[in-house]
Amino acid sequence: METFNNTLETTIDMQFNRKNYSDEVLISLYQNMVRPRMIEEKMLILLRQGRVGKWFSGIGQEAISVGSAMAMNADEYILPMHRNLGVFTSRNIPLTRLIAQFQGKLSGFTKGRDRSFHFGTQEYKIVGMISHLGPQMALADGIALADLLEQKNKATLVFTGDGATSEGDFHEALNVASVWNLPVIFIIENNGYGLSTPVSEQYRCKDLVDRAIGYGMEGRKIDGNNILEVYDTINSLANDIRQNPRPVLVECLTFRMRGHEEASGVKYVPQELFEEWGKKDPLENFEKYLIEQGIINQEFIDSLRSRIKTDIESAIDIAFAEPDIIPNTEEELADMYAPYDEVAIEPSSDSKSEKRYLDAISDAMRQAMQRRNNLVIMGQDVAEYGGAFKITQGFVEEFGIGRVRNTPLCESAIVGAAFGLSINGYKGIMEMQFADFVTCGFNQIVNNLAKSHYRWGQKADVVVRMPTGAGTGAGPFHSQSNEAWFTKTPGLKVVYPAFPTDAKGLLAAAIEDPNPVIYFEHKYLYRGISEEIADDYYTTPIGKAxxxxxxxxxxxxxxxxxxxxxxxxxxxxxxxxxxxxxxxxxxxxxxxxxxxxxxxxxxxxxxxxxxxxxxxxxxxxxxxxxxxxxxxxxxxxxxxxxxxxxxxxxxxxxxxxxxxxxxxxxxxxxxx
CATH class of the missing domain: 3.40.50.920 (Rossmann fold)
Structure with missing residues (x-):
């Protein structure tokens, strides 16, 4: 039987080409690589001393994080993973606050509620990962879509690993980005292993970048240990796609020099790989190059390292001295939701009309679209076709295909894109064609939308419409009442109107609410019940029977x-x-x-x-x-x-x- 060997190549020579980049740029790249390396080395000491509990090392991969982050503009979003410390430090996040985050202190970004790099910050335009890895790629789609709709010349950068390319979320996010021409740079950090699983057991293609052609997008494979190659590639691509929006897939070849996390060890990795990749250390090689070029000298290096060491020790002293968190139950419960003082919106006139349940839902969305230019409707067949139940019929003619968007069949990516829209100042209404299909987007709802405000204070301003229920002989996959899947999920709001008046008012209220709302609408009632309702826009309070x-x-x-x-x-x-x-x-x-x-x-x-x-x-x-x-x-x-x-x-x-x-x-x- 033929065996397939796709061992990660290590034969690329480390050739630095500075092109027209100034000494200042090269020195900045170097400084920004030294900082995360020294922080990591200190964290490993603290780990051995039992002063920190867990660490995911990115030693040997700094060139990807630093080169990519420095190539992006400060007001452009980056979505890193757990080996991208260099992204956070290159964005100049205060080290004291980073270490407080690592230690679960109150002054960290998650108030002790989440670990290491599982956080985001609007101040520094970073959106952190969740442990499921792949879902963050769809968030990048939504962020880029908001920029595209606003006609901003911006790019979005999102990281994933070789292991996560096996997830369905990878496929969905790349496909959506390609279909919609979104300005997203997808970076694969191919470091040889997904925990202990080598790349030979992850995929059959020779190179992961070869997958780009399947999505109709450009692909680049680069030496991820060469800081100048990473910086120049991402800088050039970002400049280009800001003017000519489209996604690009970049595979960065590198190697994971330590375990998946420190406790897992590296016994499963052949020693010769460490020896070979050790020669390609991104920091050592670039430092040697800069010395040879006369750009820096040993005195500069010693001075830089001394300053960074002082900064690290000071930050550790401050963060470690911060008292442990004292739980406040009231605050814990309150922080599951973004603050919102609901104020009822009353109809502006007495005008009323007889409307079916279906028409009431359509009314609410149409009027909300008229009131809010940042509202986007997404779902399968919602545009020219008007949706499976014709609820959005005529919408694309009134609001355009930019805001009424047909989507591929990829529920996870579209829920994620709706969240990305929210992160970047827009609001998404996502239609599940049938509530039953929500299983394909379940993770995005219960782990991303529901937990984001509690974790790092980011509202998930999303409405998911759920055509639900039986009575039409549609069988096991088009008739479920699955509301209980969500009523046990803190962070969500779940509404379920029974009459046209409430169907309109509750949907309008869901759109006004900055929290994620799962809106159940019964298919059997669409054309089976009518009621005289207000013609004007109004809301029905959420949480009131x-x-x-x-x-x-x-x-x-x-x-x-x-x-x-x-x-x-x-x-x-x-x-x-x-x-x-x-x-x-x-x-x-x-x-x-x-x-x-x-x-x-x-x-x-x-x-x-x-x-x-x-x-x-x-x-x-x-x-x-x-x-x-x-x-x-x-x-x-x-x-x-x-x-x-x-x-x-x-x-x-x-x-x-x-x-x-x-x-x-x-x-x-x-x-x-």
Missing amino acids: KLVKEGDQLSIITYGLGVHWALDYLTQHPEISADVLDLRTLLPWDKDAVEATVKKNGKVLILHEDTLTSGLGGEIAAYIAEHLFGYLDGPVMRCASLDTAIPMSKALEDNFLAKSRLDEVIQKLLRF
Whole structure:
């Protein structure tokens, strides 16, 4: 059997070509490589002393970080990874604050909530990684898209590693960038190993840069240990794509001289690779070149290192002396969300029209687009086709293809791009063609959108529209009620309107809110329900339930299609008197409204279309049992759909849905 050998090449000669760069530029490149090298060497000492807990070393890879960062303008975003200390130091982030971040101190960038380089900072235009690696590439797409829409001549730079090129997020981000001609430089740091997995087990192509042609983009392979080659390549590309927007893939060949992180060691790496790559040390070779060229001398080197050593020791003393964080529960809870004082927007006139649920959603988006030039709608088929359900029909003619964007089939990349838009001053509404498809973008929602403000104070100003629910015989992959996946995720807000009035008002409120909002809209209601609603723009407050029917025998707490099931049932059974409380918002849900109806009637039924096990009803029932037990005249009962996938046939679907058991559960509750 033929074996495929793609061992990372090391035969490139270290040839420095200064071109027309001044001595000052070369000295600056050198100084900026020395600084992260010396910081790392100190961190490794502290690690051995047990004074720091973990470290991901970038020793031997400084030329990529420093050369790339210095080639970018200070107001352009860079999205680094965990071996790119040189990016942070080249952007002149105060060393005291960096070390405080490493140590989990309050003065760090994440208030002790995240580790090492898992943070961003708008002040220095850096957006840090999450541990899933690949998702940050789509954020770069969104950042670049905002620049493109603003007609700013800017580039965005994003890093990834050879291992992360195996992730779907890599493919999605590059494909979107290429289709949309986004000015993004994608840098692959090919350092030979993804933890212990060598490149020969990561990919079959000879070079990772060969993948560029598959996306219709330019690709460059360079010596990642040659600071002048890195700087010149990125500088030239950035200058070019600022004027002629397009993405470029750059593969930087280098080597990881230490373990994935220090605890993992390097026993799995052949010793001869260390010997060969040790000869290509980027700092030693460039230093030798500068000495030979008469640009620096030993006195300069000694003086520089002395100053940096003093800076490092001072920063360590200050950061380590900072007291440990004293937890503040109230602050922890509050920081999950970007601050927002919601002020209701009332219609500016009394004008009203009969609108379907679908039309109400369309109204809210159209009027929001008219009010906000920085609002972008993205999704599959949302432009000329008008969306799968025609909700955005006519939008592209009114707002243009720049702001109403058809997307490739890549939910993760588009959610990530929406987040990138938010980082760069825009707002995205992303339509999941069906709520079921959110699984393909799940990580971006629950790990990126939901946690960003808590982690580093960055709002995720994104709305994800979720056409949801059963009743149309669409089967297991187009009918799920999956809201419970998100109602347990702090940092998100989840809304679910049951009527056209709320469909418009809650979507408008979601757009006004700077936090990530998951907006569920029931497909069965699109054309099945109409209501007279205000023609003008208005908002319905998020987090407030609505009592849609009053009675005194029991309380039905529900949302979405369940509201209509409850109302229809009570119409058919006029002998039963019940409150029907429409939650409208599922995260945060309205505890005050729930408490009021429970205290009033004492018998409670929680109804929802979602499956019984782990549905939101279980959480509400537990809250009532814990806090309102003394007001109950019977057990809190739940009526939900079967714990199965959703079948296609009408008979099976009807049997699946909670509606088929509603009478049985109500009658049982009334007997108590």
